[in-house]
Amino acid sequence: MIILFFLSSGLFLGWSLGANDAANIYGTAVGTRMLRFKTAAIVASIFVILGAVIQGAGASHTLGKLGSVSTLAGAFTVALSAALTVYWMTRMRLPVSTSQAIVGAIIGWNFYTDNPTDLGILTKIVSTWISGPILGGIFAILLFMLVKRIIKKTSVHLLFKDIIIRYGLLVVGAFGAYSLGANNIANVMGVFTSAVNLPTIDLGIIQFDSTQQLFFVGGVAIAIGIITYSKHVMETVGNTLMPLTPEAAIVVVLSQALVLFIFSSQGLSNAIQSIGLPAIPLVPVSSSQIVIGSIIGIGIYKGGKEIKYNILGSISLGWIATPMVAGVMAFFMLFFVNNVFQQDVGGNRTLVLDNVIEQKNNNVSNSSTYDISDSLMHSKSALADTLASSPNVSVTEESDSIVSSNSILLLLAIAVLITAIIILIYRLQQKNKSAEYTLKQAKALENRYKLKIEQLEKSIEGKMQNHVDLGKELKFRQSEMVTMAISIIHKNEFLDNLKKEVVKIKSGVKDNETRTHLNKLSLMITQDLSIDRDREKFQMHINEQNSSFIHRMDESFPSMTENEKRLASLLRLNLSSKEIASILNISPKSVEMNRYRLRKKLKVEAKVNLTDFIRNF
Amino acid sequence: MSLLYKNVKQLVFDIDEFIDAVEQGVLVFKEGVVNYINGEKTSFADKIKRINRLEATADKLQRKIDDQFYRHSILPQNASDIEHMLDKLDEIIDIAKDNLYQFGDELPFIPKELKSDFIRLADTSVESALAVFPASRTFFREPLKVKEMLSKVYFYEKEADKISRNIKRKLFHEIKDLDLSQKMHLRYFALHIETISDKAESLADMLSILALKMNI
Numbered sequence: 001m002i003i004l005f006f007l008s009s010g011l012f013l014g015w016s017l018g019a020n021d022a023a024n025i026y027g028t029a030v031g032t033r034m035l036r037f038k039t040a041a042i043v044a045s046i047f048v049i050l051g052a053v054i055q056g057a058g059a060s061h062t063l064g065k066l067g068s069v070s071t072l073a074g075a076f077t078v079a080l081s082a083a084l085t086v087y088w089m090t091r092m093r094l095p096v097s098t099s100q101a102i103v104g105a106i107i108g109w110n111f112y113t114d115n116p117t118d119l120g121i122l123t124k125i126v127s128t129w130i131s132g133p134i135l136g137g138i139f140a141i142l143l144f145m146l147v148k149r150i151i152k153k154t155s156v157h158l159l160f161k162d163i164i165i166r167y168g169l170l171v172v173g174a175f176g177a178y179s180l181g182a183n184n185i186a187n188v189m190g191v192f193t194s195a196v197n198l199p200t201i202d203l204g205i206i207q208f209d210s211t212q213q214l215f216f217v218g219g220v221a222i223a224i225g226i227i228t229y230s231k232h233v234m235e236t237v238g239n240t241l242m243p244l245t246p247e248a249a250i251v252v253v254l255s256q257a258l259v260l261f262i263f264s265s266q267g268l269s270n271a272i273q274s275i276g277l278p279a280i281p282l283v284p285v286s287s288s289q290i291v292i293g294s295i296i297g298i299g300i301y302k303g304g305k306e307i308k309y310n311i312l313g314s315i316s317l318g319w320i321a322t323p324m325v326a327g328v329m330a331f332f333m334l335f336f337v338n339n340v341f342q343q344d345v346g347g348n349r350t351l352v353l354d355n356v357i358e359q360k361n362n363n364v365s366n367s368s369t370y371d372i373s374d375s376l377m378h379s380k381s382a383l384a385d386t387l388a389s390s391p392n393v394s395v396t397e398e399s400d401s402i403v404s405s406n407s408i409l410l411l412l413a414i415a416v417l418i419t420a421i422i423i424l425i426y427r428l429q430q431k432n433k434s435a436e437y438t439l440k441q442a443k444a445l446e447n448r449y450k451l452k453i454e455q456l457e458k459s460i461e462g463k464m465q466n467h468v469d470l471g472k473e474l475k476f477r478q479s480e481m482v483t484m485a486i487s488i489i490h491k492n493e494f495l496d497n498l499k500k501e502v503v504k505i506k507s508g509v510k511d512n513e514t515r516t517h518l519n520k521l522s523l524m525i526t527q528d529l530s531i532d533r534d535r536e537k538f539q540m541h542i543n544e545q546n547s548s549f550i551h552r553m554d555e556s557f558p559s560m561t562e563n564e565k566r567l568a569s570l571l572r573l574n575l576s577s578k579e580i581a582s583i584l585n586i587s588p589k590s591v592e593m594n595r596y597r598l599r600k601k602l603k604v605e606a607k608v609n610l611t612d613f614i615r616n617f
Numbered sequence: 618m619s620l621l622y623k624n625v626k627q628l629v630f631d632i633d634e635f636i637d638a639v640e641q642g643v644l645v646f647k648e649g650v651v652n653y654i655n656g657e658k659t660s661f662a663d664k665i666k667r668i669n670r671l672e673a674t675a676d677k678l679q680r681k682i683d684d685q686f687y688r689h690s691i692l693p694q695n696a697s698d699i700e701h702m703l704d705k706l707d708e709i710i711d712i713a714k715d716n717l718y719q720f721g722d723e724l725p726f727i728p729k730e731l732k733s734d735f736i737r738l739a740d741t742s743v744e745s746a747l748a749v750f751p752a753s754r755t756f757f758r759e760p761l762k763v764k765e766m767l768s769k770v771y772f773y774e775k776e777a778d779k780i781s782r783n784i785k786r787k788l789f790h791e792i793k794d795l796d797l798s799q800k801m802h803l804r805y806f807a808l809h810i811e812t813i814s815d816k817a818e819s820l821a822d823m824l825s826i827l828a829l830k831m832n833i
Contacts, residue, residue: 032693032694033690033693034690034693152761155758155759156758157629157757157758158692158695158699158756158757158758158760158831159625159628159629159632159691159692159757160625160629162625162691162692163621163622163625166621245694246694476785476804479789480789480797480801483789483790484797
C-alpha cells in the first residue's frame, strides 16, 4: 500500500502522458474519423504496455546514470515535482515535456543530495532533445517523398486507398504506441527502479523482474490516461497540432515512432556499435517535439511557406525552462519532504532520525552510557536533544514513539495528497465538461454558420446563374428585336419600291380602268405602309421590353410624348435614322427632326451623342 | 475491417454502375433526339422509356452510395466533395431525361434545313458529356491524370456552343417561313440540348479542383 502511494506521483505522470501524448499517435486518425476512438485507445493501450515492459529498460538506465534515486520517498518527490511542473506549465500555456521535466527533477535531486551530476550523460541527454526533432524532420521528409512516389505510381481506387490508409494509421499508430511506451516509460517509472525492489514473478516461459513489473504498472497508468482522457485531447488539441491529411499523418506518426524507437532500442544500439559506430544514447525524448519536427520537415519539403517558425522558439524555451522549473521545484520539495516529513530522500542526505536511532541502538549494544556523537550535536533535531537529556527512558520506547509519530505524519501527508489529487481530478473533470460543452456549442455554431454559408453560396450561385441566363435572354431579345426591325425595314423598303414602280407604270398607262386598278394598288400599299401589323407587333414588343426604361424616362421627363418615347426606344436598339424612318414609315429627315426635338427635351448637350445618352440612361 | 473491405468493394461497384447508368442515359438521349428528328416514333418512345429507367437506376444508386459513405464513414475528409461530384453527374442524366421528355411533350417542328444542325448539336453536346465520364472514373484511381483528360470536354462544349449559336442565327436570319413562336420554340430546344455540355463543363471544372485537393 505504501509502495503504491509512493508510486502515485509516477502513476499520475503516466496518466497525464497517456492523456496528452496519445493524440500525437492517433490524433489525426481519430480527428478525421478514419479510426474509431475505441479501436485506437485499445491498440494504443496494449502496445504502450508492451513497449514499456519489453523495451523500457534502456532509456531508464540512462536516467539512472544521471541520478540514481535510491529511496522511495526521494523517487516519489522527484516524480511529483516533474508531474507538478508539467501540470503547472501546461496551465500557464508554456511549452513543456515530461522527458525534460523528469531530467530537471533528477538534477534537482542531485543538487539537494550533493550527488554529482555526470555532465557527459547530461550532454548526451540534451543532445537528444535537439537531435530528436531534427531526426523526426529528416525521417518525415524521406517518408513523405516515398509515400508521394508510391501514391503516384500506384493506381489503387480511392476507396481502397482509404482502407489501406486506415490500416496504415492503425499499424503505424501501434508502432508509435510501442515506441512511446518503450521510450517514455523511463519518465514515468525510471526514478523508482533503484528505490523499489520487487520479487521476480516467474510465469514459466517468461520472468518479470522488479523493473519490468514497475514498467507494467506505469504502462497501465499510461493506458488509463489514453482511455480516460485522450479522446478529449484528440478532439481539441490533436487536430490543431496536426491539421494533416491522413497520408501525411502516417508519415508524421511513423517518423515519431522511428525516433522514439531509435532512442530506446538497446538491440539497435548494440548493432550499431558492433559495426564500429558510436552507441545510440538511450534517452527519453519528447514525442510532441518530434511530431513538431516532423511537421516542419514536411513543411520544408513543400517549400517552407506554411511553417510557423515561432514554434521552434517555443521548443527551445521548453528545453531550458522545463528542466529549470522542475529542478528548482524538486529541490524545494525534497527539502520539505526531508525536513518536515522526516523522510529519507536518498543520496548523501540520509534521514537525521535514522542516524539517531542507529546511534542509540549501537550504544545500547556496546555500552550502558550514552555518548552523543559530534554529528548528533550538530543536528538541530529537537527530538535528539530530548533523547540526550533523558537517559532513563528506554531506547526502544523512544524509537517506537518516533516511528509512530512519523507514521501519523505520513498518513496525514497521504490524506492531504489524496485530497489534492481528488480535487485536481475533479477540477479537471469540471474543466473537461465545460470545455466539452463549449466545444459542442462552438461546433453547433460552426455547423449552423457552415449551413448558412452553404445556403448563401448556393443562393449566390443560383442568382449568378440567373443573372447569366437573364443576360443571355436579354441579348437574345435584343437580337430578336433587331431582327424584327430589320425585317420590317426590308418589307417597307420593298413596299416603297413597289409603290414607286406602280406610280411609274401608272404614268405610262392610258387605259382608265387599268389606271383605276393601279391607283387602288398604290393606295393599298400606302395603307399597308402606314398600318403595318408587323410594326404594331414590333411596337408592342418594344414597349414590353423597354417598360422599365420607359418608366424611368416618364419619371425623369414627364412631358415626353408617346412618339418621343418610341423614338427613344428605337435609338436604344442602336438603330440608324434611316432604319427608324423605315420602321416608323416616316422620312429620314423627319427622324432627324424628331431626334433634334428629343435632344432638346432631354436637355442633352450638343457634344454628347444622343444614342449613347439614351443607352446609358 | 474485412466487413469494411466488403462494403467498399460493393461501393466501388455501385459507383461504377452509377457512372455507367449516366453514360448510357446520355447515349440514349442522343439516339432519342435522332429518332425524333427522323420521325421514328416507336424508337423515340422506346428511348423515353429507357432513359426513364436509367435515370431511376442512377437515382437509386446515388442514394445508396450516399448512405454507404456516411454509414461506414468512408473517406471522411472527401466524402462531401465526392457526393457533390456524383450530384453533378446525376444532373446530366436528369437534364437529358427532361430534354427528351420535352421533345415528346412539346413536339417542336424542326425544318429540314435545321435537322442536320440539331443532330450535330446533340452529338457534340453528348460527346462533351461522354468525355467527362472517363475522367470521373480516373478521378477515383489516378486523380493526377484527371486534368489532362478534360481538354476534350472543354473542346466539345465550345463546339456545342458554336453549333447552337449557328442554329439560332439561321433561325432568325435565314429561315423566313417559320413563325416567330416556332423560331423561339426551336431556339429553346437548341438551348436545352446545349445545357448537357454546359453541365459536363461544370463537372469538369469540379473534377480538376478535386484532383488538386486529393494531392497530398
